[in-house]
Amino acid sequence: MKSEKTNCLIVDDEPLAANLLKKHLEQFSQLHLVAACGNALEAFNLLQKESIDLLFLDIQMPGIDGIKFARSLLHPPSIIFTTAYRDYAVESYELDIVDYLLKPITIDRFLKSINKYLLRTDNQRLSFARAEKEESSGEQSIYVNTNRKYVKVLFEEILYVESLKDYVRINLPGQCITTKDKITDFEQKLPHHFFRVHRSYIVNIRKITAYTMHDIEINGKEIPIGISYKKEVITFLKRTSANE
Template identity: 55%
Template sequence: MKIKCIIIDDEPLAIALIEAHVSKIPNLEIIATCNNALEGFEVLKSKSVDLIFLDIQMPLLTGIDFLKSLSHPPKVIFVTAYREYAIESYELDVVDYLLKPISFERFFKAINKYFKSLESHTKLETVVSENNQKSEFIYVNVNKKNHKVLFSEIVYAESLKDYIQIHTKEKTIVTKDKISDFEQKLPKNFLRIHRSYIVNIDKVTAYTAHDVEVGALELPIGVSYKKDVHKTLRNP
């Protein structure tokens, strides 16, 4: 699975260096580069992003203020020439804090931190049944207990600020997670249709220009997601 990344930095040389580092790691893919936070905000409205390489000192809006403005931000690695923001940045739960100029060795260490953060958050396993058919599931933490949920049983997931409601046919499970992080843990038959909703394509019974139907339930399609949602549902 490719990790979709964007770079937000007002220094062209810094962008070029990060692009060069990313090109050496097969799992990473740069889908956009932005010269300021406002450009980055536009990208986040229209595309699914897993990881942001974010400068701090930029015109119009600092990287820290930009990150604070996002209700459900992707994972962030700060890239900056200034040491003094390190403590504040970690209060924002960023993956890492890289000082320019960034060596590939230090960059690679930050990427390892990113992957470890995914592994520690939710354990994803694949089991093989007796008939050799793969059955995939995820463990989600509820009240300090890890519960197994089969992907095939999930109808849709709904974001409630820092929590996710996982709706199955039989029950609803609430776990602490951000929808952008939860989205990364799901297989390809799950589709983000809105800032607050992810749906299992296999459970979709109908759709219109504005919503997706799962049985009698109607889930809205976000404006910025319409193009990708309709394309995916037409060609599942």
């Protein structure tokens, strides 16, 4: 669990819904509500001045809706969408959000969302801590079960790893190997020069050939940077390139 406070921002044009979120937030000592905004423009101006870790964002709002607003942010915080409609679930998850809460939001459902956020940020910090350590001697390869046999895969040959629900696809130069494993579990088996940039992708930082604010390029493949990973990923890549 994170020891520091998580700065939160509520963006909702419905006062009753915003007040309910405020009450839920007050139940958690590690959550700090910085402000509550009634529209996207007000929220945008506040994000320029305040450091926000977690955004509770309503989808249906006058002017700019929550999904368009999230897409407009270059360095968005982690996002939990709040809405009275189920219709936006698929579209919102394409933005790699933490969670999607249906109104009225109960304290039990709110707690699950906060646990998701804390687990994700803890895993990110662990991944980046491993990436910044000096290289140590250790295992240089891993055996993975594919097509009923165990195949040796050298860590240095792995370009990136992609999640396929209950499987992961290990992308190597000229070939791919698929094995039954959750990407979060597989991540723990990799050495420090691998880190998560999206809920569906882990990359080998030594294989990155280019990057933008939205994606990383490895061997001609553009790998998206997830919204909730973006801030730390870009900071890490800029620091790495500056040290080279």
